[in-house]
Amino acid sequence: xxxxxxxxxxxxxxxxxxxxxxFARLVDAYSSPIxxxxxxxxxxxxxxxxxLQTTFLKALKYVADFEGRxxxxxxxxRIAANEALMLMRRKRPSISLDxxxxxxxxxxxxxxxxxxxxxxxxxxxxxxxxxxxxxxxxQALPEKLRxxxxxxxxxxLSIRDTSEALDLTETAVKTRxxxxxxxxxEQLSVYFxxxxxxxxxxxxxx
Amino acid sequence: xxxxxDLSCKEMLGNLSDFIDGDLSDDACQExxxxxxxxxxxxxxxxxxxxxxxxxxxxxxxxxLPEDVRGRLYQCLRLDDLLNTKK
Numbered sequence: 293x294x295x296x297x298x299x300x301x302x303x304x305x306x307x308x309x310x311x312x313x314x315f316a317r318l319v320d321a322y323s324s325p326i327x328x329x330x331x332x333x334x335x336x337x338x339x340x341x342x343x344l345q346t347t348f349l350k351a352l353k354y355v356a357d358f359e360g361r362x363x364x365x366x367x368x369x370r371i372a373a374n375e376a377l378m379l380m381r382r383k384r385p386s387i388s389l390d391x392x393x394x395x396x397x398x399x400x401x402x403x404x405x406x407x408x409x410x411x412x413x414x415x416x417x418x419x420x421x422x423x424x425x426x427x428x429x430x431q432a433l434p435e436k437l438r439x440x441x442x443x444x445x446x447x448x449l450s451i452r453d454t455s456e457a458l459d460l461t462e463t464a465v466k467t468r469x470x471x472x473x474x475x476x477x478e479q480l481s482v483y484f485x486x487x488x489x490x491x492x493x494x495x496x497x498x
Numbered sequence: 499x500x501x502x503x504d505l506s507c508k509e510m511l512g513n514l515s516d517f518i519d520g521d522l523s524d525d526a527c528q529e530x531x532x533x534x535x536x537x538x539x540x541x542x543x544x545x546x547x548x549x550x551x552x553x554x555x556x557x558x559x560x561x562x563l564p565e566d567v568r569g570r571l572y573q574c575l576r577l578d579d580l581l582n583t584k585k
Contacts, residue, residue: 316572316580323571324563341567345574352575400511403543410545417553426553445551446558470515477543477550484546 302364308356315355319348322365325447326372332442333376335431343379347372362456369449370457373439380435400471405478407485416487429479433472440465441472505533510540518548 302321307314323344330343350371358367416422430438443454444465455465510533516522517530534541563571572581 312577312580315575316577319571319575319577323568327563327567337567341570344563344567345571348571348575399508402508403511403539406539406542408542408545410542410549417549418556422553423557426557441554445554448555448558466515470512473515473547473551474511476554477547480550480553481546 304358304360304364308358310356315352318351318364318368322368323348325365326368329369329372329442329447330376332427332430332446333373333435333439334379335427339376339379339383343372343375346375350375362453366449366453366457369443369447369453370459373443373457377435377439400474403474403478405481405485407481407488409481409484409488412484412488417484422483425480425483429476429483432479433475437468437472437475440468441476444469445473505529507533507537507540510534510537511543514544514547517544518551 302317303311303314307318326347327340327344330340330347331337334340334343347368351368358364362370430441433441439458440454440460443449443457444451449457451462451465451469454460454469455462458465460468510530513522513526513530517527522530534544569578569581572578
């Protein structure tokens with residue numbers, strides 16, 4: 293279902309008045325993306341399910357106050373991202389998110405990995421093992437960068453919607469997005485660069 | 499990394515996301531393209547960064563909500579009576 297279809301099928305006035313059928317439509321439309329976001333942020337199914345349930349319980353509680361300044365999806369992503377970040381803090385109370393070394397300030401790091409793997413065949417890039425590497429690389433991102441990357445590049449929110457969901461300026465979103473993408477590129481370059489090296493070693497002509 | 503054009507590798511890096519997302523002016527895009535034509539390292543970074551984003555976006559749509567997770571969600575929202583009327 294496209295965004296437009298979803299928004300047409302949910303009656304906002306009824307939803308706000310507490311209509312259960314409308315709320316069930318909201319759940320059906322957005323539970324998959326919210327669960328996916330939580331799973332990729334937290335890296336474990338139980339935590340992701342907790343965030344999913346808390347997100348919709350909060351949505352149910354506050355839906356009467358939803359003013360429509362942002363879209364329903366941005367509103368839900370905002371609740372979910374906050375819940376996921378709070379869960380991370382609870383689980384690792386000794387690490388303050390503000391003390392993460394790689395936050396939004398400063399310039400992006402100089403690229404270190406220069407393996408030219410862009411031309412590897414598609415089949416190499418989308419293998420099950422490669423997909424596992426993609427997930428591992430996301431888990432290795434600093435949390436502040438991870439959430440921006442997931443909302444923008446995985447869930448496809450605009451820069452503006454991402455900034456609304458995370459209470460950040462658009463400039464901060466762009467800076468974090470660039471840093472996140474460069475981080476991931478470095479990690480994938482290590483992996484695919486190694487794959488290229490191994491294949492060259494196996495090449496019978498050598 | 500060395501370069502022959504006005505745009506430094508550092509500046510190039512700072513604009514790379516906007517370039518990939520199509521948020522730069524035509525002039526700025528041309529400057530980046532000129533830079534990449536003469537700077538192999540930046541060309542590789544651009545190619546592999548584009549590929550990185552593509553791979554993630556291609557895997558994005560995967561991952562429907564598992565049925566048991568969906569069932570428990572409806573239960574905790576006290577919507578179980580509506581569970582089978584959807585889809």
